Amino acid sequence: MKPVISVIMGSSSDFPRMEKSLGIFREFALHSETHILSAHRTPDAVTEYAKLARSRGVKVIIAAAGSAAALPGAIAAHTTLPVIGVPLVNPDGALAGLDSLLSMTQMPAGIPVAVVAASNAGPENAALLAIAILAIGDDTLNEMLVQYRQRQTAKVLERDRILNEKLRDPSRGQVF
Numbered sequence: 001m002k003p004v005i006s007v008i009m010g011s012s013s014d015f016p017r018m019e020k021s022l023g024i025f026r027e028f029a030l031h032s033e034t035h036i037l038s039a040h041r042t043p044d045a046v047t048e049y050a051k052l053a054r055s056r057g058v059k060v061i062i063a064a065a066g067s068a069a070a071l072p073g074a075i076a077a078h079t080t081l082p083v084i085g086v087p088l089v090n091p092d093g094a095l096a097g098l099d100s101l102l103s104m105t106q107m108p109a110g111i112p113v114a115v116v117a118a119s120n121a122g123p124e125n126a127a128l129l130a131i132a133i134l135a136i137g138d139d140t141l142n143e144m145l146v147q148y149r150q151r152q153t154a155k156v157l158e159r160d161r162i163l164n165e166k167l168r169d170p171s172r173g174q175v176f
């Protein structure tokens with residue numbers, strides 16, 4: 001089966017955080033492909049990948065990088081596919097993720113990159129946004145997204161119930 005979603009990351013050091021996206025795709029039974037490609041260290045490979053992705057059947061590209069995170073923009077420059085940037089924190093960096101966030105959100109007019117949260121929520125939200133894009137033309141996938149949100153809502157309401165139960169108990173210890 002051809003992968004419809006692609007997850008590209010700038011370094012193998014990004015993988016532990018991007019694994020979350022892959023887990024979401026497994027949950028939705030979506031076929032994705034994953035590569036390590038760097039806008040600066042492997043510029044020709046990034047260009048080649050971006051140019052061929054659409055003809056290979058890819059529909060959405062997630063591009064994650066830390067520091068001088070040119071990867072989503074470099075990919076977007078060579079494809080009309082939607083590109084979702086995930087700004088990561090480089091633990092060896094000095095700017096705590098502000099560098100990658102600004103790199104991804106300052107694209108020039110004409111070459112858009114959608115950027116998700118600059119936090120631990122980023123990889124999950126990138127996957128969910130990619131799925132939402134695919135779900136525009138796929139009712140089954142959309143139903144799975146609706147159910148994902150329903151489970152999430154139920155979890156929060158359950159936490160609320162537990163919280164209030166504990167708050168009513170004067171002998172309570174730590175609430176959460």
Ligand code: AIR
Nearest residue numbers: 010011013038065066067068069090
């Ligand atoms: N990076 C790699 N090529 C260009 C950039 N901006 C990013 C990686 C990673 C960070 O630099 O995405 O988040 C540090 O990479 P490494 O390989 O030194 O651990």
